[in-house]
Amino acid sequence: MTETVPNLxxxxxxxxxxxxxxxxxxxxxVTSPESAKVAHAHDEYHGGGxxxxxxxxxxSAVDNSQPAFPVFHRKFANPSPLGxxxxxxxxxxxxLYQANARGVTTPNVILGxxxxxxxxxxxxxxxxEWGSGNTFAATTFxxxxxxxxxxxxxxMPQFGIAAAYADPAMLENALGLMMMSWGTVTFLFVIAxxxxxxxxxxxxxxxxxxxxxxxxxxxxxxxxxLRVGGVIGCIMSMAGFYCALAGLLTPDTSxxxxxxxxLAPRQKPH
Numbered sequence: 068m069t070e071t072v073p074n075l076x077x078x079x080x081x082x083x084x085x086x087x088x089x090x091x092x093x094x095x096x097v098t099s100p101e102s103a104k105v106a107h108a109h110d111e112y113h114g115g116g117x118x119x120x121x122x123x124x125x126x127s128a129v130d131n132s133q134p135a136f137p138v139f140h141r142k143f144a145n146p147s148p149l150g151x152x153x154x155x156x157x158x159x160x161x162x163l164y165q166a167n168a169r170g171v172t173t174p175n176v177i178l179g180x181x182x183x184x185x186x187x188x189x190x191x192x193x194x195x196e197w198g199s200g201n202t203f204a205a206t207t208f209x210x211x212x213x214x215x216x217x218x219x220x221x222x223m224p225q226f227g228i229a230a231a232y233a234d235p236a237m238l239e240n241a242l243g244l245m246m247m248s249w250g251t252v253t254f255l256f257v258i259a260x261x262x263x264x265x266x267x268x269x270x271x272x273x274x275x276x277x278x279x280x281x282x283x284x285x286x287x288x289x290x291x292x293l294r295v296g297g298v299i300g301c302i303m304s305m306a307g308f309y310c311a312l313a314g315l316l317t318p319d320t321s322x323x324x325x326x327x328x329x330l331a332p333r334q335k336p337h
Contacts, residue, residue, distance in 0.1 A: 150189045150207075151307050153185055153192065155305075155306075156184055157181060157185030158304045161181075162296075162299075164297070167290075177219075185211075190216075193206070193208030203259060239285045239286070244282070250282060266327040273299055273302055274300075274303050277303055
């Protein structure tokens, strides 16, 4: 059978299109050099060739091409335990030095921990949290990762930062101001996390106090305040280990869970 279609390329003239019956009575095959020329007259088809497609009685083309793959939601592992363990272990070592544990007064060993664990581990965890859509965790992990990178660079002789201060008192004042700024940053994190969990606040609140007490110790050249800040920091590190354990324990891998004191508002049932 035939049908008449307008020839758009020649000002509305008509072409005769052969419509041949297919074995399926609901489908028809359209084959015509004239209609193919009309359909491919646009420049994007570059002339084209003969067209042969099946159409339904309603005029819709039947597309037999391979359908697209279904959308797979890629599942990432929880990066928070990595960031928390990196932070807690590095903080514990630094604060033990600051508390003058075992008489260690030269903290150069912390450089390796600050670079390989505190800096790198938290930065990686923060980037993964960013990919997971967790703004708070991404911001905190990357920020504290930057803190550990900065602390390592200050004491690395290759950078000459600490050596640039001829007066040791000036270096301590500079470190005190840096610790004070990080205390302010951590206080902002406390405000942002006030409805998260008790366990997380047990990290951030003592950490804020640790930064401010340590800053006071540097600014006042007080070994006592530095030691107090180190003790508070050690307690804070234990809370970090606890939160990391809470993130590692899942119903699939553990017979028990540890409470974190969820402060998030309960969703009302619809």
